[in-house]
Amino acid sequence: QSLEDCPLDEDEDAFQALGEEDEDIDQFNDDTFGAGAVDDDWQEAHERLAELEDKGVPSRDPDGPVGNDGDVLGDSEDALAERLTRLVIDSDLEDPAIMQAVHTSGHSQPGALNSSIWDSSAVLRRIRGPLLAQEMPSVSVLDYALPQRPPQAREEERDPSERALPRRSSSPIIGSPPVRAVPIGTPPKQAAIPNFNQQVPPRFPPLRGVRDASRGVTVSLPSSQILCPKPVHIRATMQQRYPTPYGERMSPNQLCNVPNSSLLGHPFPHSVSPVLTHLQRAQLLGGAQALSSHQAGRMSPSQFARVSGLVGSPLPSVNPKLLQGRVGQMMPPAGGFRAFFGAPPAPPPSQLPHPPGPGSHLQNLRLVPSLSRPLPCSRCPPLTLPALPRPQVFRPDTTHLHPQHRRLLHQRQQQNRSQHRSLNGSGGDRGGHRSSHQEQIRKDPYANLMLQREKDWVSKIQMMQLQSTDPYLDDYYYQNYFQKLEKLAAAEEVHGDGPKKERTKLITPQVAKLEHTYKPVQFEGSLGKLTVSSVNNPRKMIDAVVTSRSEDDETKEKQVRDKRRQTLVTIEKTYSLLLDVEDYERRYLLSLEGERPALMGERKQKICDMYDNLRGKAPGQDRLSDDHFMQIMCIRKGKRLVARILPFLAPEQAADVLMATARNLPFLIKKDSQDEVLPCLLRPFSHVLYHLPLGTVTSLVQQLTNLPQSAAAPTNPHLTAVLQNKFGLSLLYLVLSRGEELQSSDTNTELIQDNQWTELMLMATRELLRIPQGVLAKPVSIPSNLISLFSRYVDQQKLNLLETKL
């Protein structure tokens, strides 16, 4: 083959060499597209390649034979490269990467030797082929995040292809099946890298490197971006590209060959910070993985956690390739190699001096001895470097996930931080304890599996779920609970001087209320409106019509049932009103000054409504009938409702309610026998009582005892029933006590009242005496002034009896 005949004589004229290169290229062409290719049908191959680009499926192109050829070709290209580099004036650049870079840059010089090569359409085609093939081998999260890029990529290719080395004549093989969709749980990458969604280098080289088989990876970068758009052909097996002066260390050239290595084509970024695109980063990170055989398919933001720090970091213009060629290392934000081996925040900075010039990379290279391993290495890259202050433990048993070293770095950083913290004595004992704890279990390699970013992401999701425009509406119990706790804490604090325990309160994000008026979808030009039913605009499925039943047909039971139902409805309505009224206080505090009178007015109105509901609306009618009220009171919920409403009612209204209750007490007692809810009324009743004048009290007692009966009646069933019931008795006592209070406090009581009162008292005492002890109910509380009350009306003997009874 003419390839082998390619002269390596140094003295040969470069142009001549180039001429011969033409032949080589033709040969390359043949191999790829012509007869030499296994697949004779170049169209098919091309289509496959095109498909590759579209779908990102790496196709296994004719691998074997072409690959072999490729190697051979590569060798010859090596020779060419070598020859070309000797043309380079700058002799400082000994570094192979530099040479290579110069090589590429040399091509861009006008009138360069290479123009004939690089400009040839054949070359372009050849370049593009691999480019197409290589470009989107795998789908990643970014795929759906960013729009498709292939057309743009092709454009880019045209530009940088002149500078790119023609790496391969054969189509590149991306060996492993593509890494497909990221698991759902992972946070999206672009969340943390907002800068990078301009143009879309959407796809990544497969993160799982198949070292042997993979051929090349092209990275297309947005040209408008700072970093050059560079399709980078990376040879797979160009082990001997340059004689490596660095021993077993993987030369950057080797790194070139490593798939997913993040070598970028352009050696000299135009003195701007290499803003890395997703692709680059992926490569960076992918490169990290490349060295480890454990290529988890998962692309996760954790990969970018570090890299995002690289945004805007001005890498030295010298050799970004080299920098990024640090397979398995991340570019620190600090730039240069400084934080190369350490976590960015707490890097061991002094280890790697910022490379001032081309010469320094050598040094840096030397510092990478253990980093770069020969490809077949199946261990994760050891991060122990002599430069490091703290040698990192090599994790032998990592069988799974991807950016291990990143995690290690992060973990180291965490160690650093937490050690700092503990050393600083934050938390005092706790810190000290923790540091010793740390010393003991220092080597927990599984900690920090989740990066802070991921944790923040999950937290963010959870907080978003807590967003609410009206927390009292959405999360009433939570709010109330914490209010109670706070009150308790405040009370405690007031009492004791102990250290106030920090109550960590979750501050939920508050979202402003936005009024969304839903407008149904309308299309222009359509006749009429479309009936599109959606969540906001549901379609009516059932025609539910309310039919009122005729009164005649109903049986008595039905009527009763209906009445009960109506009562229930009334109770519910009143309850809503009540809840609203109770809420007014809070709203009052939250509202603006101008709105407050309106609020108060509303509140008053609602209270009136409540009362009306209770007593039965019928303003024209004389409120003689307690029927409505009784109905409500027969229902357990109704009783509770009344108890809650009472505080809001005006005194007269409250007294009215009380009277009604007292009047019908036996009935209520009978109805309450199962529920026993009446005592709940006691407290509000007592509150009401304290505001009642004597007259009312008297009539209350009257009601209670139902005295208009003939005094001669031996028994007073009303009173008896009252006395026998806990609630009744308690209520009676309360009323009596109130009366006594009034009497004793105010000596100017009216005589009429006195008479009535005296009579009532006599009656009451008589009854009390008469009733056997056992039957007497146990009241909730016995007011203390009852004895004094009774003492006015009975003699001592009876008083003693009464006392025993009470």
Added chain:
Amino acid sequence: LAALPRDRPALSFPAEKHLVLLRDGRTLIGFLRSIDQFANLVLHQTVERIHVGKKYGDIPRGIFVVRGENVVLLGEIDLEKESDTPLQQVSIEEILEEQRVELQAKQESEKLKVQALKERGLSVPRADTLDEY
């Protein structure tokens, strides 16, 4: 994770032991390594702890990946307080035996109950028609 201020961020080094209660009643204790928005958990060096009365036993289980919907609660174990419990740790066999005994006793009492109800003409709702919890 991050909302509540703490001295140490969650899921950090040194790792904290967490206790997870599952819907089926199991108690898992392990190092929580990862979590997501569905409360799916990754537990490392997990131990299933069975409690019977005052005794408990640990069964080492390895790595657990728990689907979020099955998690009832998750809490961090205070390593200092972990040691002073009134509970007594026993061997696995013993605790399993105890559990079996307890289960048996429960079943028998359940049977008696059902029997008694049947005698009185009342029917017991079948378990599958009931909601689980």
